[in-house]
Amino acid sequence: MHPRRSAQEVLLCDLCETVPLQSHCELCNINLCKACVGEHLSDSSKRHNVVPFLHRKSTHKCPDHADKHCEFYCEKCDIPVCSTCVTSGKHKGHEISDILEKLSAKTESLQKDLEELETRFYPRYEGMVSDVETEKAELERNYGKLTTDADEQGEILHREITAIVNQRKSAIAEMKIKHLDALNKNTEEITQKMTELKQIMSDLKSILKSNDVSLTSTYKSRNSEFKTLPPKVRVTLPSLSPQKINKDQLNKMFGSLSPLSINTEHGDTMKSAEAVSSPPVKPLLDEPRVTATIDTGYEYLTSVSCLSEDQVWTCGNNNTMKLLNLQSKLLTSIQTKSGDTPRDIAVTRDGDLVYTDSNTKTINLIRNKQIQTVITLQGWIPRYVCCTAGNDLLVTMLSDDWKQSKVVRYSGSTEKQSIQFDDQGRPLYSSGRYTKYLSENRNLDICVADFDASAVVVVNQSGKLRFRYTGHPSNTKQPFTPHGITTDSQSHILTADYHRIHILDQDGQFLRYIHCDLKCPLGLCVDIRDNLFVVEWFIAKVKKIQYL
Numbered sequence: 426m427h428p429r430r431s432a433q434e435v436l437l438c439d440l441c442e443t444v445p446l447q448s449h450c451e452l453c454n455i456n457l458c459k460a461c462v463g464e465h466l467s468d469s470s471k472r473h474n475v476v477p478f479l480h481r482k483s484t485h486k487c488p489d490h491a492d493k494h495c496e497f498y499c500e501k502c503d504i505p506v507c508s509t510c511v512t513s514g515k516h517k518g519h520e521i522s523d524i525l526e527k528l529s530a531k532t533e534s535l536q537k538d539l540e541e542l543e544t545r546f547y548p549r550y551e552g553m554v555s556d557v558e559t560e561k562a563e564l565e566r567n568y569g570k571l572t573t574d575a576d577e578q579g580e581i582l583h584r585e586i587t588a589i590v591n592q593r594k595s596a597i598a599e600m601k602i603k604h605l606d607a608l609n610k611n612t613e614e615i616t617q618k619m620t621e622l623k624q625i626m627s628d629l630k631s632i633l634k635s636n637d638v639s640l641t642s643t644y645k646s647r648n649s650e651f652k653t654l655p656p657k658v659r660v661t662l663p664s665l666s667p668q669k670i671n672k673d674q675l676n677k678m679f680g681s682l683s684p685l686s687i688n689t690e691h692g693d694t695m696k697s698a699e700a701v702s703s704p705p706v707k708p709l710l711d712e713p714r715v716t717a718t719i720d721t722g723y724e725y726l727t728s729v730s731c732l733s734e735d736q737v738w739t740c741g742n743n744n745t746m747k748l749l750n751l752q753s754k755l756l757t758s759i760q761t762k763s764g765d766t767p768r769d770i771a772v773t774r775d776g777d778l779v780y781t782d783s784n785t786k787t788i789n790l791i792r793n794k795q796i797q798t799v800i801t802l803q804g805w806i807p808r809y810v811c812c813t814a815g816n817d818l819l820v821t822m823l824s825d826d827w828k829q830s831k832v833v834r835y836s837g838s839t840e841k842q843s844i845q846f847d848d849q850g851r852p853l854y855s856s857g858r859y860t861k862y863l864s865e866n867r868n869l870d871i872c873v874a875d876f877d878a879s880a881v882v883v884v885n886q887s888g889k890l891r892f893r894y895t896g897h898p899s900n901t902k903q904p905f906t907p908h909g910i911t912t913d914s915q916s917h918i919l920t921a922d923y924h925r926i927h928i929l930d931q932d933g934q935f936l937r938y939i940h941c942d943l944k945c946p947l948g949l950c951v952d953i954r955d956n957l958f959v960v961e962w963f964i965a966k967v968k969k970i971q972y973l
Contacts, residue, residue: 440465449478498527571682578679593665604660611658618655704914707955709928713939713972716956717751726965728909728948729958730772737950737958738778740767741965746780746791751969762789762796769809769862769948774816781807781820788820788835799838805831813865817841821854821861821873830854832863832871832884844871844888853882853890862948866912868931874907874920881907881920883933892933896922909949909960915973919957921946926959928972939972 438446438458446456450465451474457465466473487493487507495505500520511521625647632640723741730738732748736756740746744764748757759778761767767780778791788800788807800807805822813819818835831845831854847853854861857877864872869886881894896905909921916931919939926939926946939957948960957970 446478448475450475496524498522498524582679597663600663604662607658607660611655614655618651622651707915707973709937710972713941713957713970715941715968716971717969719749719751719967719969720753721747721749721965721967722755723965725962726947726960726967727962728767728770729950729960729967730770730778731950731952731958732772732776734952734954734956737967738770738772739960739967740770740780742766746770746778749967757794759791759794759796762798763787768807771810771812771818773812774814779810779812779818781810783807788818800835809860809862811864814867814869819863819865819871821863823856823858827858828856830856830861832873832888842888844884847890853884853888854878860908860947862909864911864918866918866931867914867916870931872910872912872918874910876907879905879907881910881918881929881933883918894918894920894927894929894933894935897927897935908947911949911951911957913951913955913957913973915955919949919951921949921959926957939970941968941970943968 436446436456438444438461439455440457440461444458444460447459448457448462449455450457452471453465453473455465456478457475462475466475487495487505487510490507490509493507493509495507497506497508497511498504498521499506499510499516500522502516502519505524505527506516506521510516629644632644719737719739721739721741723739723743726739726741728740732738735751736748738746738748744761744766746759746761746767747755749755761780761782763782763785765782765784768783770778770780772778773790775792779788780791781788783806786802786806787798788802788810790797790799802822804825806825808821808823810818810820813834820833820835821830822833823830829845829852831843833840833844834842845853854873855875855877857875859876860874861876862874866872866883870891871884871886871888873882875882878893879895883891883893885891903923906922907920907927911919913919917936918929918931918933920927920929921943924940924943924945926943926949928936928939930936941959943959943961944964944966945962946959947962950958952958955973957972959968959970961968
């Protein structure tokens with residue numbers, strides 16, 4: 426027999442080993458392709474018995490009757506049996522089937538398994554290996570950049586320290602010059618007095634030597650002028666008082682590394698295991714407050730996405746996307762490539778703007794005011810979009826016939842994941858054409874505000890359903906109509922409904938409402954400091970709300 430082959434290979438002829446097998450010689454117990462059958466039969470020294478491969482007889486000898494081959498199969502005992510076994514009464518009352526029929530069924534099952542391994546499982550494993558290799562290459566690049574950034578930051582700190590040292594040395598040199606100047610001036614004053622003293626002493630000696638009455642009688646004493654000594658300059662020397670180095674402060678000055686997050690996949694469930702502690706706990710405010718209101722100038726407004734703490738991208742009822750600050754000042758405006766109204770917008774981790782165009786079925790990236798179409802769909806309409814912590818894009822989309830909805834993950838223009846059905850094959854999302862805003866939570870759950878289903882649908886990173894939130898149980902007067910959705914650093918899920926915002930924990934438990942006199946809230950986003958930005962649809966304003 427031919428050596429065992431891998432699951433990806435087709436079963437080949439045992440003679441030529443190049444063409445898929447079709448037949449089997451029961452005498453020689455070898456597999457043959459169509460071309461090799463004739464060559465095999467040309468050996469007239471044996472009485473060859475060539476049959477189709479699927480009709481070959483069992484070669485299994487009966488373990489109880491060595492001279493018998495198993496021609497039957499006991500369904501109850503699940504073993505091949507010979508005719509003697511059947512007539513012996515050992516399998517009396519058991520269902521007995523023909524070994525060839527059983528073999529054919531088993532072979533078909535094996536063929537299906539092989540096909541599934543070849544076409545579904547093995548390519549996925551190959552893809553995973555390829556993804557890991559790509560990630561390793563990216564890892565080398567990113568960690569190399571981190572090391573370079575650390576070196577550059579070190580050089581910056583070195584330059585700053587050197588500049589401070591040079592400033593101190595310059596100040597010391599300047600003080601020294603002033604000190605010397607003061608001492609030199611004092612020396613000059615004293616020297617001048619000494620010169621006068623020498624002259625007076627010389628004059629007195631001359632008078633005494635001369636014994637001249639006239640000179641003696643006219644002499645006037647000047648000793649009183651020198652009783653008071655010239656002032657002596659006193660200079661207090663400066664001192665350097667070095668501060669004890671605060672390593673914590675120095676670390677803060679240098680900058681900190683963001684947390685390392687390692688995701689480990691076990692079977693179908695992807696779990697996130699963070700290598701560092703969770704972010705600081707921020708309690709909810711009893712009374713959330715509006716800290717800014719932005720007039721956007723649209724007739725009605727649909728989406729908002731934060732570029733920074735004080736700048737937001739917006740889109741509404743026309744083909745223009747606007748970047749505004751908290752004072753409602755227009756900083757930038759960009760029109761869609763097609764001239765159609767954008768369905769939704771999102772800001773990437775690199776600060777670029779992404780928008781979906783339902784009419785052209787495209788997803789577009791804006792970088793440096795240049796628009797690039799990165800994805801064009803066939804049979805599906807892109808709707809709402811968000812950017813993940815890993816810089817992937819998550820997009821909700823609707824089939825052309827409006828009968829199916831799904832969430833798709835893209836890395837660049839490559840589709841990495843499609844989420845559409847639960848474990849029982851039932852649709853996760855409604856087929857309605859209304860809003861399905863989405864957001865990724867800090868724990869990597871994917872949260873969709875499914876308006877038509879009146880539910881927030883949350884799945885884990887692998888697409889497994891975690892829970893559905895259908896509104897606060899105590900509220901029976903108003904229907905739950907989720908529109909916009911976002912998440913924060915505490916893994917809270919915030920969703921817009923009617924005239925308020927629901928705040929949920931990461932497991933879907935209701936925590937609190939945000940009211941703030943909101944007028945039909947729609948799109949939501951949260952900035953890096955957990956400030957909430959809320960779109961008010963009819964009045965086309967964005968409210969910035971502090972709620973933590």
